[in-house]
Amino acid sequence: MTRPDKKSLEVAIVGGGTTGLALAVGLLKRNVNFTIYERAEKFEELGVGIIFTPNAERAMEALDPRVLQSFTNVATHASGGTFSFVDGFGERGEDPQSSVEDFLFELHVEEGYKACRRCDFVDQVVQHIPEENVRFGKWLESVETDDNSGRAILTFQDGERVEADVVIGCDGIRSRVRGSMFGTGPSSPRAQYSHQLGFRGMVPLEKAITALGPEKSASVLMHTGPGAFVLTVPLAGVNAMHIEAFVLDKNEWPEFKADSDSKRYVLPATLDEATDAYTDFGPTVRALVSLLPEKIDKWAVFDMLDAPVPTYARSCVCLAGDSAHASTPNHGGGAGIGMEDALVLAEVLAVLSRRSSFDDFVISEALAVYSEVRYERSQWLVQSSRRTAELFTWKDREYRTDVEEVGQDIIARSHKLWDYDIDAMVTDTLQMLEKRLV
Template sequence: MIKAFAASTFGPDTTGPEPDKLKIAIIGGGICGLALAAGLCKISSLEVHVYEAVSKYKALHLNAIKAMASIGPEVRQAYFNKATNMGEEEEEMVTQVILAQGPHMGELVAELGRAKGRKSVSRADLLAGLLELVPKRCITFNKKLRYLEEAQHHSGVLLEFEDGTYTEADCVLGADGIRSMVRKYVLGAEHPAATPKNHDQWQVYRTLVTVEEARKFINERWTRNVPILLGPKGHVNCIPLNKGTRLSAGVAVKGAALADGGDTKPLDPDLYKDYSEDAQQIVRLVARDTSASWSVGDHDHAPRYHKGRVAVVGDAAHASLPFAGNGAAQALEDAAVLNHIFREMARMEPFLEELALTGEQRIVAVLAAYDSVRRPRSQAVVDLARKFGRIYAFAEDGLHDDPQRMKEFFASAASFTNDVDVEQQNKDAIAAFWSYIE
């Protein structure tokens, strides 16, 4: 167990952590990192610190809401406090998937993300809510990781930051996003799955406008609800943000991103004249200003999520394309599982002491259990998101010609993501932890 940290990395609290606690370093203060910290900070036998690279500074599905509640009621409440009210607490809300081109134009083929009290929230708003749950002494900004290694001469993991400071931890949880440095450490920098991919060359043309402005151009209905309008030249969608004051509208086009990362072609509304009028209106709105556009990416499957006392979580472990809308939910499931295993470890500390298990052995068992439970499910969601995108683009096995088959597929996919038993997943992880202890 590490006895001292570099005090300069602890922000305003320079007293350093208590020496008898396990030191948990979380790299990245995004949704997953802050949700992890919000739960782990409540475990008295842990000293938790978040290192975020930036300066101080999306709609979630049913499994995300259940995972937040599993971490702690205050985490779930942070989401509801910041979210756009899309319905009453007991009202079930959904994303509607509608065919916007071809002979079945206008047909509803799916209702995704069904959940009571479902709301929409921007990433920035949710981060602000989660940040309020993490003690200020437990997070330091402007700390971009440069290097890490599990030191050979003592029991810790050495972390070096780009500002020249360093620290040590008993355990490192990399929540540092799709281009994760921690992922490169866990897999090896040259591993083919170490860096993000965009196999289908997706480009998302995106605009952000006030709802008042959007209503001048599009059906008012789509400033309050979430549609996904499908067609072969790109699928169209809208998401209300910032408590219903702003609207994110976009068109996702398969094959439009350039492999070298160069400029893409402008979005041409004339190409969408065979789409529904609702879809055409949204395309014209987006085409006015595409400055919020980006090329998406995801991760090929990693053979492992941890190496020794270092693990990846959230997008660093399993970044997915945005088309299934479950990336943040999977990150929150990661956080829920890890929080439950760490709580079990803390609860059973006297017994673990009797077994003469070192801090390192306990950490490795925690991370191995997390890996074994979360990797299969989260990687299945990565595959599912890729398939969603191809179906949305009318590029998957002729499904767009058979709305009934599409309905059956989406119903099955929605059940897989939303109907997970989060509490059973947590129990499975605890059982896995004890299997590694034995």
């Protein structure tokens, strides 16, 4: 159905996380009208660490330099510029200041790893989004397509209904937009427990140096071992060390209703629970875990490996970020893949918005291009990230003993993520649109 009376394309972004906010800034740059519908009463993110890998930084720059600047404003470089893998299990010695974790291999990351707190990044990005483009307290109930107008109708739990030409679900692992597209039954696409949980925390850098010594506290280190691993990222700019201690879990995650993802997937834990998981590891890992607070949380890691969506777009509705392809954090690439999604969507919607008229077919075809460009790469990340956890935790006996093969595998996977040609992705997108939107 052609809509020549429409003055401009109207886009609804459901969810104000990192992907949705970056997309919003990209749309502002391209003069595309949008409204963000956020279920919380304000933009809020947990104060955990986030890493954007080189591919993500290039996508952020292409979206709008202000997105990348929002990251660099609050990010700090880890000392050393490398990501070293060590044997955290078969450590020699009992004093973590002098004991030796055997070096396995290392990753070199262009200018080095940069990290920040997720909440600090969000606080920076939202400064570039006008208040009139955001509506808070809007908990989505469903998305439907009006048979008469061909537009999407969003229904919220407060009873309000609004229309949009395009709806983009950036609403996380429990996406209501995804549920409207594919259903919510047992066989529907959904995020499921990956049988990996984590204990996370930021500790004063001085405490880490006192416990481990200056050398072990100065570089990004992955302490590997059977069934578990610990990642440490020193952040000199904020005088803190970010610690992520992940454990493979044979149990199921308890299901219960909650009014937020943070309450559903983050449960209270104790320091004893964390330290018990690393009893057989070396003194360095045990010392690291003991630095975490007495009262901590344990984080369930969900992904969509076992129940993926068949496409990211249907009609005038599409998915981006975790709602499309939630992955485990083992590559440190989930948030960055969302930046790539946002860039492709911004380019697609900019092309649509410049048309003198558009109809249901044109919108559907344009969003289908987005899905085709993004599907294979983002699904690869979901698969590779799960596999990477198996390598970190010595799941394959041959990998435990063949360090060179493990290193080559992880390095190859990492560079496939980091070295992605962002410019070629945009060029391919525009060429496909030109062919499809005749």
